[in-house]
Amino acid sequence: MRLRVNPIECAAHGLCAELLPEWVSLDEWGYPAVDDQPLPAQLVKDAKRAAAACPTLALKLLHD
Amino acid sequence: MRLLTQSGPTLAEHEAMHGRLTLPPRVQLLDAVEAAGLLGRGGAGFPTARKMRTVGAGKHPAVLGNACEGEPASRKDVQLLTRHPHLVLDGLAVAAAAVGAKDVHLALHADSPALPVLRAALAERRQPVTLHEVPRRYTASEETALISFVNTGTAKPLFTPPRPFEQGIAKRPTLVNNAETLAHLALIARHGPAWFREVGDPEEPGTLLLTVDGAVVEVPSGRPLRQVADLGGKQAVLVGGYFGTWISVAQAHEVTLTHRDLRAAGGALGAGIVLTLPAGSCGLVETARVAAYLANENAGQCGPCFNGLPAIANAVRALAVGPWDEATMVALDRWLGVVPGRGACHHPDGAVRFVLSALAVFAQDVAAHRAGHPCAGAHAASVLPVPRRGAA
Numbered sequence: 421m422r423l424r425v426n427p428i429e430c431a432a433h434g435l436c437a438e439l440l441p442e443w444v445s446l447d448e449w450g451y452p453a454v455d456d457q458p459l460p461a462q463l464v465k466d467a468k469r470a471a472a473a474c475p476t477l478a479l480k481l482l483h484d
Numbered sequence: 485m486r487l488l489t490q491s492g493p494t495l496a497e498h499e500a501m502h503g504r505l506t507l508p509p510r511v512q513l514l515d516a517v518e519a520a521g522l523l524g525r526g527g528a529g530f531p532t533a534r535k536m537r538t539v540g541a542g543k544h545p546a547v548l549g550n551a552c553e554g555e556p557a558s559r560k561d562v563q564l565l566t567r568h569p570h571l572v573l574d575g576l577a578v579a580a581a582a583v584g585a586k587d588v589h590l591a592l593h594a595d596s597p598a599l600p601v602l603r604a605a606l607a608e609r610r611q612p613v614t615l616h617e618v619p620r621r622y623t624a625s626e627e628t629a630l631i632s633f634v635n636t637g638t639a640k641p642l643f644t645p646p647r648p649f650e651q652g653i654a655k656r657p658t659l660v661n662n663a664e665t666l667a668h669l670a671l672i673a674r675h676g677p678a679w680f681r682e683v684g685d686p687e688e689p690g691t692l693l694l695t696v697d698g699a700v701v702e703v704p705s706g707r708p709l710r711q712v713a714d715l716g717g718k719q720a721v722l723v724g725g726y727f728g729t730w731i732s733v734a735q736a737h738e739v740t741l742t743h744r745d746l747r748a749a750g751g752a753l754g755a756g757i758v759l760t761l762p763a764g765s766c767g768l769v770e771t772a773r774v775a776a777y778l779a780n781e782n783a784g785q786c787g788p789c790f791n792g793l794p795a796i797a798n799a800v801r802a803l804a805v806g807p808w809d810e811a812t813m814v815a816l817d818r819w820l821g822v823v824p825g826r827g828a829c830h831h832p833d834g835a836v837r838f839v840l841s842a843l844a845v846f847a848q849d850v851a852a853h854r855a856g857h858p859c860a861g862a863h864a865a866s867v868l869p870v871p872r873r874g875a876a
Contacts, residue, residue, distance in 0.1 A: 453788075453822060
């Protein structure tokens with residue numbers, strides 16, 4: 421699975437970087453930069469939580 | 485000349501020049517386009533037949549002709565449309581037949597001089613085509629923005645997937661083709677693939693419409709760039725428009741007009757735009773003006789773009805005309821790294837690529853400006869055309 425941000429929906433709340441700092445970093449404007457490599461298995465659970473927590477539902481988990 | 489002939493714009497003149505269009509059966513048409521090896525002329529250079537086969541395999545497909553020509557330095561589509569509207573309309577008929585579409589659209593800028601010409605041409609034909617008048621913004625003619633405009637009236641890029649070929653107008657798989665691509669289709673349907681391949685580069689056959697320093701020419705693909713642009717007394721060449729890249733004059737002397745060659749040189753053929761920069765101008769000042777234009781033209785949707793592009797444009801301006809400080813240069817390097825790939829569309833990627841190529845090609849000027857010696861060209865007349873903001 422991979423993580424993707426819908427940048428149109430994203431409003432820079434930053435929860436994703438709080439919940440998944442291993443995979444998401446914020447730029448200086450507060451918008452997430454997400455690693456587009458396949459997620460390691462041990463991060464999938466946290467990634468799901470981060471996606472569910474996104475206030476604008478901009479964070480998507482995509483199946484390969 | 486295949487597209488830009490002496491023919492007048494009326495249907496009678498068009499048919500006197502090219503003959504009447506009779507549509508071959510669909511399978512034959514698709515095979516002909518594939519055998520012709522036609523690549524899309526809107527910028528990306530994607531094989532037209534491959535797109536047609538994908539769209540044609542879907543349910544109730546639609547066709548959208550993109551005649552917006554969003555690049556400010558491009559004039560080729562408006563020339564083609566005003567001089568030979570029936571070639572483009574024939575092409576729409578061919579594209580529709582090739583994918584089996586009944587739903588056919590054509591998008592132009594609302595202020596396009598080609599709009600009345602196309603209306604007159606459509607009045608001469610029995611061909612149901614819906615015209616769309618798109619606002620003149622840089623990102624409005626990106627293909628997902630056009631789909632959004634047709635569907636909702638808002639011409640802003642969409643998050644993908646789905647791409648238009650998967651889900652476009654009214655959720656139908658939609659073939660989006662540039663106006664020049666359509667005109668080539670009109671001739672391939674008449675004369676066949678062998679005729680089409682008689683001129684041009686074997687891998688990217690046919691003729692190309694180029695806009696060279698504002699003038700439109702039609703040349704076989706693969707022609708050396710130095711034969712179509714006057715490189716004497718020039719310091720650099722911008723290829724591919726503002727979605728393209730600067731290349732040095734030395735590179736410009738070597739390349740041919742193919743996607744393959746220009747990519748290898750770190751450039752892009754794009755929609756066939758060539759702009760030469762005279763020796764007396766300042767490439768950084770020109771780049772700063774265009775960077776500011778591209779920043780203003782962001783769609784206001786994606787944070788990395790609407791924050792990053794103005795920051796980048798201001799930094800390039802500081803680099804070009806001052807006041808200069810080293811922290812700005814450090815920040816510029818960082819922004820050029822973090823902004824690309826993070827928008828819904830490729831607008832931020834194109835703007836970053838454009839600026840990066842300027843920093844490489846005008847590296848000596850960058851060093852001079854940083855050393856406190858802005859060049860005399862900083863006050864030379866502007867070379868790159870930038871539409872006034874707020875112009876229709």
